Amino acid sequence: MTGSIVSAATFTSPTELDCDVCIVGSGAGGSVLAAGLVEQGLDVVMLEAGSHYTRKDFKGNQPWAFDNMYQERGARATEDLAITVLQGRSVGGSTTINWSTCYRTPDRIFAHWADVHGVKDVSPSMMAPHFDAVERRLNIKEWPVDRANGNNRVLLRGGEKLGWHPHALKRNVRGCMNSGYCGEGCPVDAKQGMAVSYLDDAVRGGLRIVCNCEVERFEWSERKAQAVHGVAVDPDSDHSLGIPVTVRAKVFVNSGGAINGPALFLRSGIEGNGLIGKRTFVHPVSGVSGLYDEHIGPWAGAPQSIGCHHFNDRGPEKMGFFLEAAPLQPMLASTVGFLFGGAHSEFMRKLGNVGVTIALGIDGILPQDVGGTVLLKSDGRVWLRYPIEAHLTECLAAAHKEMARCHFAAGAKQVATLHAEAIVMNSEAELSKLDSAPYGAHEQSLFTAHVMGGCAMGGEAGTSVVNSDLQMWDFDNLFVVDGSVLPTSLGVNPSETIYALAHRARERVAAAV
Amino acid sequence: MQTTRRRFLKYGLGGVLLLAVPAVGLSLRRSVLVEPKSALLTFSPRQYSTLTAMADTLCPGGGKLPSASDLDIAGTLDMLFSRMHPGVGADLAAALDLLENALAGAVLDQRFQTFTACDADVRDEVLRDWSTSAITLRRAVYKALRGFIMAAYWGNAATWGAIGYPGIADYSAVPSPPPFDEYIAALTPEPERGADDEPDSEPQEASP
Known part of the structure; x- marks a missing residue:
């Protein structure tokens, strides 16, 4: 039938x-x-x-x-608009x-x-x-490392130099053209x-x-x-x-x-029992960009082919995170960060030489981490309330520093965060600039494509x-x-x-x- | 009390109205309207003009890049929001009203004109203030509007050549992979082999 x-x-x-x-x-x-x-x-x-x-x-x-x-035509976000939800x-x-x-x-x-x-x-x-x-x-099979795109090779190269054991990840494809x-x-x-x-x-x-x-x-x-x-x-x-x-x-x-x-x-x-919509988790994602002399072409090739789980377990009181790459076609790339005008156009002109590493926080493991809550609004919309708590800001701070280190290890000549006032570093010696960076809501770009729980x-x-x-x-x-x-x-x-x-x-x- | 985006916009405008009683002249400062290129579906002409001014500040163009006005980004977004939940358009309309209002501008940004009447340098400064404001929800509104505008502008193929993006490759002539049954059959040539056995090799994938 x-x-x-x-x-x-x-x-x-x-x-x-x-x-x-x-x-x-x-x-x-x-x-x-x-x-x-x-x-x-x-x-x-x-x-x-x-x-x-x-x-x-x-x-x-x-x-x-x-x-x-x-x-929501790509516009879904948490209730306070701090995290874009894909x-x-x-x-x-x-x-x-x-x-x-x-x-x-x-x-x-x-x-x-x-x-x-x-x-x-x-x-x-x-x-x-x-x-x-x-x-x-x-x-579902491992994607060959020799077919990884420039953006994923950045993570591979940087992670290997730092001894983080980045690895080829698996993909569900058959006859992939690496488009x-x-x-x-x-x-x-x-x-x-x-x-x-x-x-x-x-x-x-x-x-x-x-x-x-x-x-x-x-x-x-x-x-x-x-x-x-x-x-x-x-x-x-x-x-x-x-x-x-x-x-x-x-x-x-x-x-x-x-x-x-x-x-x-x-x-x-x-x-x-009042539990519907509670304990919703999102692997909150932050990113750090690296500017390279070489052409990266972050818009082409399998979006993700290298992963790194070196920071999954950061100790009993800390939220872990894992590292991947994110594809950067012009539209999506343009929405991250806070730049505008000539400075943003200049960033976009360099996009072909930019690699972006993302860190995904592993939420819901710490006892105090109850994640977010799905809510119904009176006008019929559905919202996710996801507060950015101290354990997450600590994780974001640590992840930013490691992502920046990874870019420098991979050969980036300049590394920038996606903060409202981007923190730009020209060498690893400048990583201390991150020490005073803010990590609350709307201080930097955050997004998720992994909504779990509820x-x-x-x-x-x-x-x-x-x-x-x-x-x-x-x-x-x-x-x-x-x-x-x-x-x-x-x-x-x-x-x-x-x-x-x-x-x-x-x-x-x-x-x- | 939790401060939501809707409450911020509502009370932000409410506060403006309250202040407007002794400052009615300021609140009635004129907007500089631009003619919509097509019939508006979501925004008022004033909101469309504010969105146009904001889009041109964020994406001014130059060199080989068109301006946001050249691409009618405000019109693109007016159409987009008409296809979303009405609450989204209402929230953004309220945000645009707040940005445009001269009294709100005086209180929040120390400028005494409507946003559309400001020159480019002042608009630039206003948006910079919004993007780094100590008021979280002001940053949120900026980020939301910026995201929509950037996506509409840089998603337009007219911007791609200037940044070296090669455009979208055409894969329409590439055949689909064979159906799963045929694929598995090709991996298991021995007739006696069970369907549940793991394949030990696979056809060569296409080159990139």
């Missing part, structure tokens, strides 16, 4: 669908799950707020991509626009989840078959995002996807979810078309991601939203399968963890039907 991908915008009257399982959201979690459920013969309907795009739409055009495939919004979710970096969950994170959060049966050995399976389907357009939708279908892998499998097996459908709420009573109610939205404006879409199912799965997913529960009056799994109903099988404690037929179930951040890019947890959830969700 072949399924379908239909836009709700084509509906001319209220539409009701029945199925075994309804999945809200088509990203990393929902897609892997859908393929497994269909394989088991179940009738599955998936609802997606964004549009369905294919490689013919992907032309490496960053403005088009942000406008059409990112949440998340996908189309069939395939963030996997359509992510930078294709894949890591297994670190063993120490699994151990932390078991010890501190009571998570059961999610250990390295028990997860290994699931990692194996998704790595095979998505062709550098991962964030704009792969123009050759090389990136094995969900739309060309698990969703393709699932649709061929009978999955029905309804895109351009904004889900508003779950209908439920006592321990049973009975329906989800959504509305068709205009693909161009995302504004409601006023046509209701209702899906009734035996089992429901919220795979809406770690901001929209908790928001859906809150709109539905599902509060999960519906954390755990060992007890009083301290978590879902159990270790990803089932809501308060419901018999409602699951959460996406990055929101992570009890902490990971210290690695989260997509493969979500794929594997969703792969593991296949049997559990099917058993609930």
Whole structure:
């Protein structure tokens, strides 16, 4: 049986669908799950707020991509606007626009989840078959160092000189042309995002996807979810078309991601002991740029191919961080920092010789680090409140110094921070300029592409939203399968963890039907 | 009480209105309006003019670079915000009103004209003050508006040549990789091999 991908915008009257399982959201979690459920013969309907795009739409055009495939057209941010939040919004979710970096969950994170959060049966050995399976389907393999772009070579060169053991990372690609357009939708279908892998499998097996459908709420009573109610939205404006879409199912799965997913529960009056939307983590990202004599070309080639985890564990009272590179096409590059006018134009003229290293803070591990909170605003918007606390500013200060050292070790002739008043250093001897730098909100550019938590799994109903099988404690037929179930951040890019947890959830969700 | 961006804008304008009672003349200083190049969908003509002035201050052009006005960046953003939640456009409209208001300028920036009536040097100074202001939310508003303007300007292909960005390569003629089933089959030529076995080699990937 072949399924379908239909836009709700084509509906001319209220539409009701029945199925075994309804999945809200088509990203990393929902897609892997859908393929497994269909394989088991179940009738599955998936609802997606964004549009369905294919490689013919992907032309490496960053403005088009942000406008059409990112949440809030790329303008999503924390409530105080201090952290830009990059998340996908189309069939395939963030996997359509992510930078294709894949890591297994670190063993120490699994151990932390078991010890501190009571998570059961999610250990390295028990997860290994699931990692194996998704790595095979998505062709997750180490990207050859000799194909790393200039920006990643900076991190490799600097990190090696400093003894930090930078390493080649893995990517989910097949036939990659090294175009550098991962964030704009792969123009050759090389990136094995969900739309060309698990969703393709699932649709061929009978999955029905309804895109351009904004889900508003779950209908439920006592321990049973009975329906989800959504509305068709205009693909161009995302504004409601006023046509209701209702899906009734035996089992429901919220795979809406770690901001929209908790928001859906809150709109539905599902509060999960007051824990819905709490403990949301973002791997807060800061960056430092280096100016080189050589051409770096930070806009070309695989966006990320080198990683460095030398600073993951900085001691018991400190937030760890890890280092990667970030692609710099003109549009994205121009938005970081605070410069303007002639000084900014001069920076942009040198962009081809600039490398940017990013540090990602590992939040949620320290006992006092409770991360952020997803909130509903009275006008219908969803906001993430993420305070920048002392442990984060300490981490940012340390990370800035190490990133600057790395650039100098790699041969940069000048290093600059992304502060409101950029701190410019011309040699390692000037690193002390960073000692008095401010690291609070809006003192420097911060962003995230890794939103995790908000519906954390755990060992007890009083301290978590879902159990270790990803089932809501308060419901018999409602699951959460996406990055929101992570009890902490990971210290690695989260997509493969979500794929594997969703792969593991296949049997559990099917058993609930 | 938590100070949110909406509250800042609301009370910022509220404070301006309160002060405007004894200083009504200052608050009524005229804006210098520019003609929109197309029908406005989000902003008023005054807000569009303020956004144009801000965009030209941030992205003045020069050399081979066009100015923000040349590319009608304000018009691009007016269109963009019309396709977002109405609250976003409302927040930014309030921010532009605050930037433009002469009384707010007098209180916050020691300038006694509307932003659009200021010459380029004064606008430059005003935005520099906003970007480094001790008031966090003022920096936040600056950063948000700057981000939108920069993205619209540098996302425009007309700016790319001047900075050596080669533009977007065309990959439309490159074939997609084979379907997964065929790909795996190509890796497992032995007919007796199980589907769950790990592949031990893979086809050569395309060269960069």
